[in-house]
Amino acid sequence: MPPTPLSQRPLAVALAGMLALAAAMGIGRFAFTPLLPMMLRDGTVSLAGGSWLAAVNYTGYLVGALACMALPWVAPRTARAWQGARLARWGLAATVLLTGAMALPVAPAWPALRGAAGIVSAVVFLNVAAWCMVRLTVLGQPALGGLIFCGPGVGIVLTGLSASAMVAAHWPAALGWAAFGVLSAALAALAWPVLRGAALGEEPSAQAAGAAASTRTAPPPGGWAACGLLTLGYALAGLGYIVTATFLPVIARAALPAGSPWPDLFWPLFGAGVALGAALSTRTPAAWDRRWLLAGCYALQAGAIGLGLVWPQAAGFALGSLLLGLPFTAITFYALQEARRLWPGAGDSFAGLLTAAYGLGQIAGPPMVAWMLHHAATPGQGFVWGLSVAGGALVLGAGLWVAMARRWPPQDAMTGTR
Numbered sequence: 001m002p003p004t005p006l007s008q009r010p011l012a013v014a015l016a017g018m019l020a021l022a023a024a025m026g027i028g029r030f031a032f033t034p035l036l037p038m039m040l041r042d043g044t045v046s047l048a049g050g051s052w053l054a055a056v057n058y059t060g061y062l063v064g065a066l067a068c069m070a071l072p073w074v075a076p077r078t079a080r081a082w083q084g085a086r087l088a089r090w091g092l093a094a095t096v097l098l099t100g101a102m103a104l105p106v107a108p109a110w111p112a113l114r115g116a117a118g119i120v121s122a123v124v125f126l127n128v129a130a131w132c133m134v135r136l137t138v139l140g141q142p143a144l145g146g147l148i149f150c151g152p153g154v155g156i157v158l159t160g161l162s163a164s165a166m167v168a169a170h171w172p173a174a175l176g177w178a179a180f181g182v183l184s185a186a187l188a189a190l191a192w193p194v195l196r197g198a199a200l201g202e203e204p205s206a207q208a209a210g211a212a213a214s215t216r217t218a219p220p221p222g223g224w225a226a227c228g229l230l231t232l233g234y235a236l237a238g239l240g241y242i243v244t245a246t247f248l249p250v251i252a253r254a255a256l257p258a259g260s261p262w263p264d265l266f267w268p269l270f271g272a273g274v275a276l277g278a279a280l281s282t283r284t285p286a287a288w289d290r291r292w293l294l295a296g297c298y299a300l301q302a303g304a305i306g307l308g309l310v311w312p313q314a315a316g317f318a319l320g321s322l323l324l325g326l327p328f329t330a331i332t333f334y335a336l337q338e339a340r341r342l343w344p345g346a347g348d349s350f351a352g353l354l355t356a357a358y359g360l361g362q363i364a365g366p367p368m369v370a371w372m373l374h375h376a377a378t379p380g381q382g383f384v385w386g387l388s389v390a391g392g393a394l395v396l397g398a399g400l401w402v403a404m405a406r407r408w409p410p411q412d413a414m415t416g417t418r
Helices: 010-027 032-042 047-074 076-082 085-101 107-138 142-148 151-168 173-191 204-214 223-255 263-281 290-310 314-325 328-342 348-375 379-407
Strands: none
Touching: 010 085, 010 107, 010 142, 010 151, 010 173, 032 047, 032 151, 032 173, 032 223, 032 263, 047 076, 047 107, 047 223, 047 348, 076 085, 085 107, 085 173, 107 142, 142 263, 151 173, 151 263, 151 328, 223 263, 223 290, 223 314, 223 328, 223 348, 223 379, 263 314, 263 328, 290 314, 290 328, 290 379, 328 348, 348 379
């Protein structure tokens, strides 16, 4: 009897998804954060220039997400042939090339490379997540899906620890980009043999019918206002975390004594929090109102940012980094669940709107910091302003979720079901 193909083994599917997201998200999208201090030290980019490179990458992520969601409508045949494992594999190959290309001394090309990396990271994330989740469901192991979303955190830990070693060894940033290109290639190679074929059980005709029906289905009474507030609240999450997630090592290095080894370790702590939070969020009881959970997640991230402001020492940054990462994936997980509860007939269209809003929040963060750095007396003061705005956005978002939960309680709250 021939051995079972890897693509039909649930654990292999979940681990392949985790490794693919570690490569595309943890490295392709977020490797810039631990390498930014090295680029600043080398003089290849300024703080303002780094802010704009980050904004270009987040803009690319938004474009990639919207393109994936529009593809089934614009080119349904192409979508059926490419979406899923095939597009994910091409995206992983592009991630390796784009990451390695940042090592080249062609600074004028860096915005294009980071923008393309953002597009590719969204393509891999959406296609890997969809393909793996469908396949795990058909194979009878949907609970293993939590492993997939640990991938970004795993990638962040790997890049953070690697960058710390590079700083200690006085590597130039270009060599760091090359090393991360090799690391992304290794992760992609491990996932590659599993990511093949259609997601078992897919029925394109049924999906298309559901998508068409969703455009004719309105939200429940009062739902338009709730949908608008949900979208605004999710956009505030994008703005709230992005300032710290982009500049954490730079902020810590400016606040701590020169020569401290701690700044390079805070980013891996953030990644460890992301991975742990992803695993824990899948264990949340279904009966719990997601809006109260989201309010708690926002409050936790706001408190993490506040720790760095009121306790700018190694312990404060360490605890803040871990707490900031814990709700990172949970916020997306809970918000999409709430969107399906609020407007079940909307299919992917409402999820696409939320993704766009979150992306706009991310895009706004780095230019805002660049403007503040330009007008502040010192870089430290500029970062304090930026972190204060980010924390305020999260507090406002938490208030929105609380208001929504009190104004529109679940219709089935009496039965304790969702």
